[in-house]
Amino acid sequence: MERTVYCGQPRANDDGSEQTLVGWVDSRRDHGGVIFVDLRDHTGIVQAVFDPETAAAAHAGAGDLRSEYVVGVRGTLRRRSPEAVNPKMATGEIELVVRELEVLNVSKPVPFAIDDSASLTENVRLRYRFLDLRRPLMQRNLRVRDKVCRIARQYLGDRGFVDVETPMLTRSTPEGARDFLVPSRVNPGNFFALPQSPQLFKQLLMVAGYDRYYQIARCFRDEDLRADRQPEFTQIDLEMAFSSSNTITDLVEGLVKTVFTDVLGRSFDEPFPRMTYDEAMARYGSDRPDTRFGLELVDLTDLLGASEFKVFRAAAEGGGVIKAINVKGGATFSRKDIDDLGSYATGFGAKGLAWIKAQGGEWQSPIVKFLSAGERAGLAARVGIEDGDLVLFAADTVKVVRAVLGALRCKIAADHGLIPADAWNFLWVIDFPSVEWDADEKRYFALHHPFTAPKPADLDRLESDPESVRADAYDIVLNGTELGGGSIRIHRADVQSRVFALLGIGEEEARHKFGFLLDALSYGAPPHGGLALGLDRMVAMLCGSESIRDVIAFPKTQRAACLLTEAPSTVDTAQLRQLGLKLDL
RNA sequence: GGGGUCGUAGUUCAGUUGGUUAGAACGCUGGCCUGUCACGCCAGAGGUCGCGAGUUCGAGUCUCGUCGGCCCCGCCA
Numbered sequence: 001m002e003r004t005v006y007c008g009q010p011r012a013n014d015d016g017s018e019q020t021l022v023g024w025v026d027s028r029r030d031h032g033g034v035i036f037v038d039l040r041d042h043t044g045i046v047q048a049v050f051d052p053e054t055a056a057a058a059h060a061g062a063g064d065l066r067s068e069y070v071v072g073v074r075g076t077l078r079r080r081s082p083e084a085v086n087p088k089m090a091t092g093e094i095e096l097v098v099r100e101l102e103v104l105n106v107s108k109p110v111p112f113a114i115d116d117s118a119s120l121t122e123n124v125r126l127r128y129r130f131l132d133l134r135r136p137l138m139q140r141n142l143r144v145r146d147k148v149c150r151i152a153r154q155y156l157g158d159r160g161f162v163d164v165e166t167p168m169l170t171r172s173t174p175e176g177a178r179d180f181l182v183p184s185r186v187n188p189g190n191f192f193a194l195p196q197s198p199q200l201f202k203q204l205l206m207v208a209g210y211d212r213y214y215q216i217a218r219c220f221r222d223e224d225l226r227a228d229r230q231p232e233f234t235q236i237d238l239e240m241a242f243s244s245s246n247t248i249t250d251l252v253e254g255l256v257k258t259v260f261t262d263v264l265g266r267s268f269d270e271p272f273p274r275m276t277y278d279e280a281m282a283r284y285g286s287d288r289p290d291t292r293f294g295l296e297l298v299d300l301t302d303l304l305g306a307s308e309f310k311v312f313r314a315a316a317e318g319g320g321v322i323k324a325i326n327v328k329g330g331a332t333f334s335r336k337d338i339d340d341l342g343s344y345a346t347g348f349g350a351k352g353l354a355w356i357k358a359q360g361g362e363w364q365s366p367i368v369k370f371l372s373a374g375e376r377a378g379l380a381a382r383v384g385i386e387d388g389d390l391v392l393f394a395a396d397t398v399k400v401v402r403a404v405l406g407a408l409r410c411k412i413a414a415d416h417g418l419i420p421a422d423a424w425n426f427l428w429v430i431d432f433p434s435v436e437w438d439a440d441e442k443r444y445f446a447l448h449h450p451f452t453a454p455k456p457a458d459l460d461r462l463e464s465d466p467e468s469v470r471a472d473a474y475d476i477v478l479n480g481t482e483l484g485g486g487s488i489r490i491h492r493a494d495v496q497s498r499v500f501a502l503l504g505i506g507e508e509e510a511r512h513k514f515g516f517l518l519d520a521l522s523y524g525a526p527p528h529g530g531l532a533l534g535l536d537r538m539v540a541m542l543c544g545s546e547s548i549r550d551v552i553a554f555p556k557t558q559r560a561a562c563l564l565t566e567a568p569s570t571v572d573t574a575q576l577r578q579l580g581l582k583l584d585l
Numbered sequence: 586g587g588g589g590u591c592g593u594a595g596u597u598c599a600g601u602u603g604g605u606u607a608g609a610a611c612g613c614u615g616g617c618c619u620g621u622c623a624c625g626c627c628a629g630a631g632g633u634c635g636c637g638a639g640u641u642c643g644a645g646u647c648u649c650g651u652c653g654g655c656c657c658c659g660c661c662a
Contacts, residue, residue: 033619047622067612086622109613112596117623118611119597123654177661197662223661347588347658448662475662485662534662547655558655 001072001102008044012093015079021046021096022072022104024134025065026114035062039073039096040114042139046091048073048098058101068107068114074100122549126563129554141551145539148259149216152236155255161214161238166201168194168218174505174513175450177221180231188580194220194232197532199449200517202239203489206528207520211241216535225558227547228481228537232556235484239530245488249428249474252484252531256476256538260424263542272426272476280429285323285406287432290480291425293418295409297323297402300393303378309370311354315395322395325409326383330390331359341392341408348407349400354393358385367393410480427477434458434471435502443504448473450503451496451517452487453529459495466502472529483538486531493521 004020026040035050050062055075065071075098086092111128112120116137125132132138153163172179172193179193195201197219205213217237225231236255240248257268273291280289283296300323305316312322327333333341342353356365356379368376383391394404413419434454435444444466446452454462458469473487490496496518500510510518536548549555556562576582 027622027624029621029624031619031621031624032617034621035619036621036624038622045622049620052619081620084620084622089622092622109595111612113612121592121597121654123592124596126654221661224659226661227656229661344657349658482662532662557653559653561653563654 001074001104003072006043007039007041007046008090010046010077010091010094010096012079014077014094017077018075019077019096020072020074021048022070024107024114025067025069025071027067028062028065030063035059037062037065037071037073037098039071042136042143044090047086047089047095048075049078049095050098050101054097055099058098061101061103062098065103066107066109068110069103070105070107072102072104073098122557123563126555126557129564133553138550141539141543141545142553144263144543145535145551147263148535148539148542149236151259151262152214152216152255155258156212156214156238159212159251161212162210163215164202164205164210164213166195166198166215166217170195170201171513173200174509175446175503177223180220180222183579183581185579196221197235198237199451200514202237202530203451203517203525203528204520206239206241206489206491207523207525209241211526211528212238213240213530214238217532225556225560227549228540230536230548230552230555231560233548233552234535235532236535237530237532239528241526241528243527243529245430245472245474245529248486248488248529248531249476252476252486252533253426253428256426256483256533259538260542264424268424268426272428274428274430276431277429277433278431281402285402285404285409286480287429288475288477288480288482289406289427289429290410290413290419291427292420292423292479293409293413295325295327295413295418297325297405297409298383299323300379300382303382304371304375307371307375309354309367311352312370312393312395315397315401318397320395320397321401322393323401323405324383324391324393325405325412326385327390327392327412328386329388330412331357331388333357333390338390341412344411345394345404345408348403350394350396350404353404354395356385356391356393358387358389358391361387423479425479429475429477430473431455432471432473432475433467434462434469434499435466437467444502446499446503447471448485448487450499450505451489453490453495454499462498462502474531476531476533478538478541481537481541482534483541484531484533486529488527488529491521491525491527493518496521 001020001022003022007021007023021039023039023041026038026045029036033052037048037050038045039048050059052059073096075096077094078097080093080095110131112118112124114131114134116135169182169192172181172191176196182192182194184190184192198215198217202213215237217235218232219235220232222231253272260268277287280287285297299321301316301321304312304322307313315322338355345353354367356363356368385391392408394401432447434447434452436447438445448471452471452473455470455472461469471487475485476483490499497510536551539551540548543551545551554562554564
């Protein structure tokens with residue numbers, strides 16, 4: 001049977017038309033005489049009616065139907081009588097009066113209902129992913145994903161971007177994440193790496209004169225998983241030659257606005273605000289601040305650094321900071337609530353969590369007795385303490401204080417409904433430092449990656465004062481999630497060599513591992529830059545999903561396994577021998 | 586590597602202080618039912634309480650280990 005119309009399509013004015021529908025049996029209601037079967041495909045559900053008097057054979061067959069049988073039905077669409085209309089269904093004003101039924105396949109009883117009502121554990125969903133994906137919610141999610149990709153291709157294609165594929169089998173790189181390795185049979189003892197991103201190849205394409213490149217690119221990173229991190233994920237990756245960072249961010253802003261407008265059906269006219277890295281870290285304790293709510297960090301180091309409270313004084317004297325957030329109305333928090341926040345803070349490196357509760361005109365607090373009248377007055381003024389507030393303090397190194405208060409403000413906002421439901425707070429974070437000192441390894445690390453260009457004005461301080469050098473880099477943030485990031489790249493071999501040197505990548509190592517890049521940069525590389533958007537995260541946010549697993553057809557579990565195929569798996573020793581590999585576990 | 590949480594019927598869950606035969610809902614099977622759409626009514630089947638040790642007269646319940654799902658720290662743009 002060949003379909004003439006999808007299940008979700010028939011409407012009242014199709015009354016009388018002859019149609020053939022195919023799909024899955026969503027449910028069967030057998031009244032002894034007439035039988036109703038809801039037939040489902042990805043477009044929706046329509047009711048088919050089997051009448052024993054007008055179509056005896058079809059009716060007999062319908063009695064044997066079970067959930068998820070695959071059937072074709074042919075008959076006449078008929079407008080339902082007014083009392084039989086189902087206003088809950090898009091097709092509820094009409095039904096198919098079946099004349100002919102063909103069972104295309106049977107189905108075992110399914111382990112869970114193919115609808116969105118059941119709350120399923122992820123275990124079951126992933127083991128039966130092919131059924132999970134049949135559910136309307138997942139159908140919608142993957143179709144939103146497809147839509148985003150098509151919009152991106154259209155948008156970028158219209159603007160002269162060329163889609164170029166880059167290798168999946170490439171060479172391992174020293175910086176960044178752990179690589180997935182692929183042994184080379186032809187070259188025993190040698191390995192390919194799966195790309196962490198097409199970064200170097202797109203730069204080579206710039207050198208090659210493809211001045212606008214894009215790719216919807218799979219990327220691989222062998223690191224531990226999170227709700228928003230999978231070992232393989234997808235980026236909308238793009239690169240432009242002869243463009244400033246403003247040109248690139250404007251272009252990407254236009255792309256993102258187009259995507260969100262088309263998918264969500266609402267407009268995003270306002271330009272995305274810009275915030276420097278320093279400001280983001282100071283006010284929000286994060287380089288991807290969630291600006292949908294307040295709870296901003298207030299610096300109190302100058303005010304309380306000399307106080308009698310040892311923890312504060314020690315932090316200030318040790319070069320650290322004292323900061324606080326004011327939880328408006330937080331005086332209602334119980335002692336247990338505050339203790340729980342304390343242990344949450346400990347998880348981010350805090351040694352404790354000092355607090356002041358302003359209630360009934362008094363301050364309840366374990367620390368207030370250490371504060372002078374002047375310190376108290378200054379504190380009240382700067383933090384804006386009013387009756388009913390709860391102030392939480394962190395005093396430690398800059399890094400710890402940012403991490404602790406940055407995490408606390410997000411947790412408190414989430415737990416207490418401070419986040420507006422339909423807010424979409426886009427934000428550009430700019431002026432990142434180029435490098436960061438790693439105290440453990442005693443060397444500088446690139447905050448973005450080693451190919452990020454320093455701002456020209458800062459370039460002469462690269463050797464003398466590296467930490468003051470800003471990168472010409474930009475991240476796009478939405479509601480506290482990093483949607484993507486990019487930068488202007490280094491396009492001169494001499495600058496690239498200086499940055500490698502700063503990062504402790506010696507000349508010989510650089511030549512060995514990045515010789516091809518340095519080589520390419522020395523043959524007329526144009527100035528260029530680009531950006532990559534995390535497709536999975538973007539689609540997850542558009543779908544309202546907490547996890548990117550809900551927008552990936554076949555994701556891995558947190559232990560990096562596929563419950564459906566049971567990958568990864570062991571292999572034959574013969575296979576290993578061909579590759580010249582021996583296991584040593 | 587670490588912290589937290591969960592694992593009981595096909596599914597989602599309940600299961601008291603350790604105590605007889607481990608329950609509910611939905612689903613499933615059979616029967617009845619001609620306008621339902623969460624159809625209804627009657628009957629029934631269905632359990633390695635993740636797995637393994639231990640404590641105990643007795644373990645779904647307590648202890649230890651282990652496997653697995655999820656969340657987080659570290660790690661990772």
